[in-house]
Amino acid sequence: MKQLGTVLLSEQPFSEIVIGNTAVVRAMIETGTRVVTSYPGSPTPEIAEAIKSIPHDQRPFYFEFSTNEKVATEVAYGASINGHLSCVFFKSVGLNVAADTFVQLGHMNLIGGMVIIWGDDPGAHSSQNEQDNRHFALLSYTPVLEPATPAEVYSFYKEAARISVEKGMPVVLRLTTHVCHQKEKVTFGGWKPQPWDKTPRFDPQNGPYVPITTEVFPMKRRALKRLTELSTAFDASSLNRSEDHKNRDRGIITFGTTYLSLMDVLQDAAKKPDILKLGTIHPLPTGLIQAFLESHREVKILEELDAIIEPQVKALAYDKGLKTRIGGKRDPEEWIGEYTPDKVYGILRSEWPDMLPEQAARPTEQPYAPKRPAQMCPGCGHRSAFYAIKKALAATDIKVGDIGCHSLGFLPPYKMNELLMCMGASVPMGSGLSLFQTERKVVAFLGDSTFFHAGLPGIINAIFNKHRVTLILMENGTTAMTGHQDHPAVGKNFNEITDAIPVRQVLEGLGVKHIFEVDAYQQGKLIELVKQAVEIPEFSVVIAKHPCMLKYMREQRRKPDFKEKQVMVPPELCNGVHECVEKFACPTFTRLPNGKVTVNTDLCIGDGSCMQTCPSKAIKPKA
Amino acid sequence: MTINIYITGVGGQGIGMLSEALIRAADHAGLTVKGVDTHGLAQRGGIVVSHLRIGEHVNSPLIPVGQADIAVALERHEALRALNGSLKEGGTLVWYDTVWQPLEVRVGAAPEVAAETIAQECSRRKVHNERVRVDDLPDTRMQNIALLATICKRELIPGVKRQHYEAAMSDLMDGKMLEKNNILFAKLIGTER
Numbered sequence: 001m002k003q004l005g006t007v008l009l010s011e012q013p014f015s016e017i018v019i020g021n022t023a024v025v026r027a028m029i030e031t032g033t034r035v036v037t038s039y040p041g042s043p044t045p046e047i048a049e050a051i052k053s054i055p056h057d058q059r060p061f062y063f064e065f066s067t068n069e070k071v072a073t074e075v076a077y078g079a080s081i082n083g084h085l086s087c088v089f090f091k092s093v094g095l096n097v098a099a100d101t102f103v104q105l106g107h108m109n110l111i112g113g114m115v116i117i118w119g120d121d122p123g124a125h126s127s128q129n130e131q132d133n134r135h136f137a138l139l140s141y142t143p144v145l146e147p148a149t150p151a152e153v154y155s156f157y158k159e160a161a162r163i164s165v166e167k168g169m170p171v172v173l174r175l176t177t178h179v180c181h182q183k184e185k186v187t188f189g190g191w192k193p194q195p196w197d198k199t200p201r202f203d204p205q206n207g208p209y210v211p212i213t214t215e216v217f218p219m220k221r222r223a224l225k226r227l228t229e230l231s232t233a234f235d236a237s238s239l240n241r242s243e244d245h246k247n248r249d250r251g252i253i254t255f256g257t258t259y260l261s262l263m264d265v266l267q268d269a270a271k272k273p274d275i276l277k278l279g280t281i282h283p284l285p286t287g288l289i290q291a292f293l294e295s296h297r298e299v300k301i302l303e304e305l306d307a308i309i310e311p312q313v314k315a316l317a318y319d320k321g322l323k324t325r326i327g328g329k330r331d332p333e334e335w336i337g338e339y340t341p342d343k344v345y346g347i348l349r350s351e352w353p354d355m356l357p358e359q360a361a362r363p364t365e366q367p368y369a370p371k372r373p374a375q376m377c378p379g380c381g382h383r384s385a386f387y388a389i390k391k392a393l394a395a396t397d398i399k400v401g402d403i404g405c406h407s408l409g410f411l412p413p414y415k416m417n418e419l420l421m422c423m424g425a426s427v428p429m430g431s432g433l434s435l436f437q438t439e440r441k442v443v444a445f446l447g448d449s450t451f452f453h454a455g456l457p458g459i460i461n462a463i464f465n466k467h468r469v470t471l472i473l474m475e476n477g478t479t480a481m482t483g484h485q486d487h488p489a490v491g492k493n494f495n496e497i498t499d500a501i502p503v504r505q506v507l508e509g510l511g512v513k514h515i516f517e518v519d520a521y522q523q524g525k526l527i528e529l530v531k532q533a534v535e536i537p538e539f540s541v542v543i544a545k546h547p548c549m550l551k552y553m554r555e556q557r558r559k560p561d562f563k564e565k566q567v568m569v570p571p572e573l574c575n576g577v578h579e580c581v582e583k584f585a586c587p588t589f590t591r592l593p594n595g596k597v598t599v600n601t602d603l604c605i606g607d608g609s610c611m612q613t614c615p616s617k618a619i620k621p622k623a
Numbered sequence: 624m625t626i627n628i629y630i631t632g633v634g635g636q637g638i639g640m641l642s643e644a645l646i647r648a649a650d651h652a653g654l655t656v657k658g659v660d661t662h663g664l665a666q667r668g669g670i671v672v673s674h675l676r677i678g679e680h681v682n683s684p685l686i687p688v689g690q691a692d693i694a695v696a697l698e699r700h701e702a703l704r705a706l707n708g709s710l711k712e713g714g715t716l717v718w719y720d721t722v723w724q725p726l727e728v729r730v731g732a733a734p735e736v737a738a739e740t741i742a743q744e745c746s747r748r749k750v751h752n753e754r755v756r757v758d759d760l761p762d763t764r765m766q767n768i769a770l771l772a773t774i775c776k777r778e779l780i781p782g783v784k785r786q787h788y789e790a791a792m793s794d795l796m797d798g799k800m801l802e803k804n805n806i807l808f809a810k811l812i813g814t815e816r
Contacts, residue, residue, distance in 0.1 A: 001793065001794065001795065001796055001797035001801070002794045002795075017646060017647060017650055017656075125661065125662075126662075178659050178661075178684065178685065181659050181660050181661070182657070182658070182659045182684045183646060183657065183658040183659060183660075183684070184656070184657045184658075184684075185650060185655075185656075257683065259682075260682040260683035260684070261682070261683045261685070263682035263683070264681070264682045264683045264687070267680060340683070340685050340687075341683050341685060341687045342687050342688050345687075362688070362689050363748065366707045366744070367703060367707070367736070367740050367744055368733065369700055369701075369703045369704040369707055369736065370700060370725045370726075370727035370728050370732070370733035370734075370735075370736070371725060371726065371727050371733075372633070372668075372669065372670050372700065372701075372725035372726060372727075373669065373726055374634075374668055374669030375668035375669065375726065376668065377635075377668060411726075412726070412730070413730060578731070581729045581730070582729070582730050582731065585726070585729060585730070587668055587723065587724070587726075587729070589729060590722070590724050590729070591724065591728060591729055591731065591735070593735075600722075600723060600724070601763070602721065602723065602763045603635075603723065
């Protein structure tokens, strides 16, 4: 069996099939990156999984999961101005959390260098939007490199680190979901472990590091000057390349995975346009683009998500007095969704109808495949909690969701999250909803990792400003949705055992007067406690606790004395009430053609949280 | 020539392992291969899809809609979904016949898909229907290996041979787990049908 950690530390050059998220870790090692930080979130958590495959004592850099993306950025920044090459990575919307610090970085002299990895999510595969973070590059004067493949992730990170160290400025490596998860064989270079210089090199003389009043303009001037210099340097960068198909009529400017889609689609093209594939997407290599415009009659900007390059290229053409026809986005739909090969085909057909052949229509009359939305796992404490809490509340009460596995509570049959925004927003949104009224009780859900991430300011606000909200803290002892990362209440961090910070203790310390706690499987008690809590005319908390059963079962199955447990529904006891399959809705329950219910033995973990839900008492432990 | 393989199932069924074994087997056979796993919110319970593309002229890891030569499904409803949405006319559907009822079926909003429906739709669409079901699997979590063995035995990926699949499994597993899977793999190749 190939051990990823051993492969990643190889001193000899090697080739391996990897995803983009793994390739970048090898680049961190080769560049001598010394400090890496993150908060977990799709599509980047596999970067940390690759890091974890290297045993802690052999890891040639320090890694931590910080409490949120802003904190992670600040830790990496601190390391950089102490002389260490650092890196922070997070999910697309993680940049919103980190923004307060991130927008300042471009003004600073980062003596160690710093690479920021974005995991943008065109197509909103795992995010609450598909925000185009390139807007942040413009507003923060930060250069951005964008690879299209795992091989490019590896080489582009190395280039980002080189530029960052050389210029003392932050450089962004923008990944997207299908770059992070794309798999291919990548050829890696050799690596000689270098001695680790741990000398603290922070010196205010390298600054200023205090961006106030008179210091602001010189710092901004320096940031702009660096960008101008880079734009010129990027004209000659090997990260940008053109593909000459000897077509002087038509050219396309593109980048990232859109380039891959384009290359596939063009295989059927009657006459291929020339292509300028950008790797440096901010600042743009204006000399290169100008030359490309000058040598083509028409140029299409093929740009996933928002029109950011398009207006810059059009402005460039205007300034230089160029007559090239520049085709940008023709339709709001071209701002939406991932630029898959299918999407790119459609866009090119509308731009140049003669270039690509018409496609055969797909069969329309097909047998119906029932929908399968994501759902909570068998034995999930959240299911038990939602099932019970639904009974404790009136239909008109307001149920506010937050980010985590419990977000799935918005789905039928529970429908227990009626609104959702971003991490930590549930209690403050609930506070606003509670103003001027008491007839519609407000409950806000929150997970335990999010509690530390961004939940605390909203909770403190609710206490401080006396908001009548009931917080239901869904404590499962891990950051479940992103792959079971430890959080501050767990008692261990990424590297070692640490003092746990129990959520209850924090709430008590904050002076919350009404804290109830119950195992999420105890549905009767949970119903009573929630009924009691929502009647209290001030901020109250119900901690509905149960360990993440997916994680728990994985750990149990590894034990030598593990014994499989399951429940069963004896057919003679089942009256076809369907409470288990329709209302409790554990995916284990299966509907039989005769109206009775049975248990899917591939899925059942025998947790028994379902047994109390059957009015016929037909769910029994399997002998 | 490009071969597009679309792999799907329900989160928790071992799609990641199956797709990793296929990509590595193709690589061991000296083929150029690209892939991507696409998964949304769910750790478990949602649909998981993996795209695999073999060939010299592959750029995007994503298979265009309706352009899969082979669809591999670990579950009956997902087999139908792959047949409907991804498979080419004349392609091959390899699927394990187990049922994890989707939400709509469990809440009574839609009937369970029958194996017969898939067979009929395959014949209408001129798709080769390769239904797999092994009644004496030592562990239901080895259904993915049953599919791998079928793909190997039927030589569905030209140029990828038994030793390549076995080398791929050795890359991904060790100890008892590898031993158990190797035994099953050999048995299914040797004795199945």
